[in-house]
Amino acid sequence: MKKFLYHIIIVTALLTGTLQSVYAVRAYPYPIQVKQPDGSVLTIQKHGDEFLNWTTSGGRLVKQGADGFYYLASFTPQGTIEATAMRVSERSMPMGTRSVTTPAVAVERARQLRAKFLRNTARTKASSSISMGSKRFLVLLVQFNDLYFSVSNSNLAFTRMLNQEGYSENGGTGSVRDYYYENSSGAFAPEFDVIGPITLSKSVRYYGANKEDGGEMYERSQEMVIEAAQLARQQYGVNFSQYDNDGDGIVDNVFVFFAGHNEAEGGPDYTIWPHAWNVYYENVVYDGVRLSSYACASELRGHQGTTMAGIGTYCHEFGHVLGMPDFYDTDGEENGWARGLASFSLMSGGNYNNYGRTPPYLNIEERNLLGWYNKYPMQFTESKEYFLSPVTDNACYIHHTSNNNEYFLFEYREKKGWDYHLPGTGLLIYHVDKSNNKIGGITANDRWASWDGINAYANHQCFDLIEAVYPESAIQHEQQVPFPGSTNNTSFTPNTLPAFVDHAGYETGIGLTDIKNLGNKAAFTVIVQEATNLEFVGRVTNVSEQPIQGASVAVFYDSESVRDLHSAGAVEGRPVLQKVSSVPLQSQLLETTTDAQGNYTLDCDFEEGKYIIQVTAEGYVSASEEVFVIAPGLIRKDFSLCQSLDYEEGVLKKHSEWDGYWRVGFKDPQYPVYGAVGFSAEELEPYVGDTLQTIQFIMYGSTASEVGVFVLFDKEVIFERELSEYVFNAPVTVDISDAEITIPEGKLVRIGYYVVGIDDKWPLAADEGPMVYLGGYAAQSMHYLIEGEPWPEDFNNIIISATVKQAEEAEEQPEDDALFALGYYLMPIDTGRFQAGDQLLLKLNDVPFVTHVERPLAVQWFVNEIPYETGDTISLEAGSYIIKSVLSFEDYTQTIVREIFVE
Known part of the structure; x- marks a missing residue:
């Protein structure tokens, strides 16, 4: 009996380039003195970021209780922070008594959360158009039903902080506009429209609530932004279309200043951690434009008091909007504690310089x-x-x-x-x-x-x-x-x-x-350092970064290549002087093999010209790279070789046998899911000129509004077709032979399927691994799949395969033998009408040199449900025939049925 393993894996935004991305400031990096409800003062230190954060005092883990006091705490086996009954004070917590080690389960959970919310390349590319010239941005002042703004005339105060030239109130040294205008050398002049205060329907504790593991409940922050936007339109008549600076139908950003303090600077645990995220998939459209990215920060700085925040955190979060990533260590101690750029960069810890001003x-x-x-x-x-x-x-x-x-x-x-x-x-x-x-x-x-x-x-x-x-x-x-x-x-x-x-x-x-x-x-x-010779060095690994020992590395010299000689006196439009050598083309200079660590070193005398480094290893696709050398010195070239695709006649696939399926998806069935498998140009060399015949895949679920298949050559959609018939939880085979798609030379080919409106959170089927090169892709749109990279190795290989017809094959029954290579028996019977007196040969498709397909132990033929045991041919008479073949295998049977008509 076959065993099916349903292992749920969530594909993250890293794979898709979706806009669900969270970026936040790191915790305030200095000790904080907080006043407890009884008036006592305690020194605490915040650690981490929005995904995993904790608080220490004297080097001991502490947690703020519902009563406002801090208590000694510990990590549970589940990685959550649990307070004890021991209240702490300054005297009981001497500084530096011990350090806190976050448990592996908490670190892993934070890693998964970060992966879920990774920023995508599309956002950074789209941002470039809004970071030049004079642009308008929307800022909403938001207060809660139990916490209002403390700053008097808050709208005017924040308008000045954001826009006023030479802003100096509250100890400021310039406005946000001043900061970005000067840093862009006048290329960017933002203008911030401040709306509010706007009072929300719920409490600060609701919107700032943390999960049990200490992470923020960002769904609540999304609610805050959506409600604030709706009220801004209703109460202030905001026209959101004027904040789509690049005309793409999406509001470039909504920034929210929320009343009170924030958690990153030592505010109560129920306050919001400043961050940048989006509400794109909430499908909120006003004035013909869609809400998408937002960022938020607090009205007040620090953990207590009524001092208005400086511009630092706003500038940091706005930096994400414009297209800058975080440069601090975003995963804490998970991969060692890195200093990043610290106070020397806005996108590291510099937003806290001069108390955030x-x-x-x-x-x-x-x-x-x-x-x-x-x-x-x-x-x-x-x-x-x-x-x-x-x-x-x-x-x-x-x-x-x-x-x-x-x-x-x-x-x-x-x-x-x-x-x-x-x-x-x-x-x-x-x-x-x-x-x-x-x-x-x-x-x-x-x-x-x-x-x-x-x-x-x-x-x-x-x-x-x-x-x-x-x-x-x-x-x-x-x-x-x-x-x-x-x-x-x-x-x-x-x-x-x-x-x-x-x-x-x-x-x-x-x-x-x-x-x-x-x-x-x-x-x-x-x-x-003056050099007189050339030294070629590098490392050869497989795609999993494991060294390949014994790989052959050869260096060829090609001085017959032509090189333009550019000089300061060159004039555009005039002929450019060129240099060419008469040395024979590609003469081999050196050859060596890699050591146990995959390293190689080759030395030779310097000669100006083009060098070709070629790497070959048994079981891997060869690789080469050209280098044009104009001076002696070190030439470093690393190579990552992909394993050779096991050539099967007429079959393209990366997955292993289908004994157990893993399931991959986005955990949210309301969005489309695109899955694909890739084949590199090197892997496809034996198939160049062959024609794609069928695509086969498996998807999980029970209903879907749309299913289709597609083929990509590099980043071009060559073929896409919506299916009218399909099944779930079983192989789907799609005949695409009529599209006449020929395997090209020198291109990456990706073959895949998509599902829309499916009722399953994890619809993509994958094997048990290990993943091979280009074994799986996933995204929530064709655009992000085209631009994306293969998914992580622990997701294994997606269950997608294709059959091809060799260029020299005859036109009759183009797919039968290819399907046999996938384990499918068919009757290769002409689909046209027969004439009375014709002879019908009873046979099954079989390709002798395909040895991995199990052959039946016995075959029983039936004609119109009557066993046929008089040879392997039938003399046909006028009428219809039901031809049935029952194949008996060791532990199962397979039935094949065809109907023919005889005139």
Whole structure:
């Protein structure tokens, strides 16, 4: 008997690019003194973020009770925080007595929550059009039925804080508009329309309620935004269409200032944690535009009192709206505690500078993300002394490593303007990784594209601020971060700590010495390491990042390639001087094999021209890459090889046998679900020119409003068809031979199906794994599937396959043999009408060289329900015939029935 395993897996927004994404500020990073109901003062420290947060006092875990007092607490086996009956006080909680370790179950739950709400690339790309020019944004002041605004004339106060040039009330050093106008060098001039206060129907405890595990109930925050928007339209006549700055039919953002304090800064547990999310799928449409992203922050700063909030948290959350991700460690201690960019970045911890009133200048990388840095950074061209002016001049240096899209940025920060409240000044050195290096199973490039834990891994931060103190854990205060800093670290070379090397440990070709902070600029000496030969290095792994030992790596030289010689004196429109060599094409220079760690090293004399690195390994698809070399030095190229597709005649599939199904979905059946399997150009080489015949899949559920299949070539929809007939919980085979889709050369091919209005939360069937290369995709729209990456490896392989007809096959019965390869027996009978006197051959489809399909032990034929035992041919007479074949296998039978008509 076959066993079916129904293992529920939720596909997250990482896969789909859906707009359900939460971004919030990290917890206030400094000790907080809170007053308890009896008047006593207790020092607490907040930790974590919206997904997993906890409170300590004296290093001990504490929890605020319903009575307002703090009690000693502990983590339960389920990872929730449970208060004891022991009330704490300052005397009973000496500082630093012990540390708190969050249990693995709580960390895993937080990881799943973060995965569920990952930011998608579509949001960041769409944001670029709203971060330029003069744009209007909507701000709603929201109070609760039991908590009103404390700030007098709150509408005027927040209008000034957001818009007023030179804003200085409440200790401010400028408005939000001032901040973004200056950081964009005048390219962006936002205007904020403040509406309210608006009184909601429920209490602050309702909208700010936490789940049992300490996480926010963001569904309540969505309710807050939707109700506030409705009341703004009813009570103030707000026309939402004027806040669709890019004309895409979606309100660019709604920002909510809510009355009272917030949880991130030590407010009561029932207050709201500032965050950015969306209500897109709530389908709220006003004035012809749809509500989507929102962000929120509190009226007051800190944990108590009536001091109005500064602009810092607003600027941070608004930064998400414009297209900037978080640069702090978003998963806490799950993958080691990373410092991120701390107080030196708005998108890390800088929103708290000067008690939230003076966020720091945006760094060059942040400006570039928003389209506000339109020149190329300066580079180190020779060994000499260099000078670097402040970031306010948009000045920086860049130095590339030998790994594509991994580089170092150099900035100077001084205590002026928005940087006046930085903890230290000097040279800041950033190590930026947007390459194909994999961190936690995801490439650095993809982490940037999806805003997924850019600085979550302590041992490999993708936007790492290189501190002047080593190791990072030894930093005691942030004055030690810049170079030379309070520790007077004046060198950054391959031999210092920290070391000037890339993430693979390779030297980058230069070093910095004699670093000085001159008060208004930095000075340092660059030593360029002179090289006379070429060194090719790298690592060869499989797609699961496991090293491949014994892979063959060969380097070919092709100096016959033509290269344009550009110079400062080149004139557009005139012929460009070119250089060509007469050395024979692609002469092999070197060859080696990888070691146990998958590493290789090859040295050769330098010769300018094109080099081709080719990697082959048994059982894997070969890979190669071209490199044009104009100077000696280190050439680093890593390769990730995918396993060769087991070639089956006429069959395309990635999944294993269907002995047990895993189910994949979005846990919400109201949205469409798209699933697909991918085949790389290398895997499809044996199939090029073949024609797709059928698509087969399994979906779970019992009803759906629409089901269809599709085929993608790269990012182009080649074929899409809605189905009129389909079944659930069993294989569905769709004949697409009439579409005449031919397997192309050099393209990624994805084959899939979609379901709309299905009544099952997890409709996609998957096998038991392990996942193979491109084994599964999922999304909630065709657009996000096209732009998306394969789902995580632990989701295994989606149950989708296809059959193909070889280019040289005859036209008769094009799919019978191919279906046999999938385990389906058929009668290859001509579907046309027969004539009286014709001979009908009784046979089943069978392909002898397909050996994995089980053959029947016996076959019994029936004609018009009467057993037929007089040979394998029938002499036909006029009329209709029911031809039936019963196949007996070891533990089951299969029946095939065909009807024919004889004239």
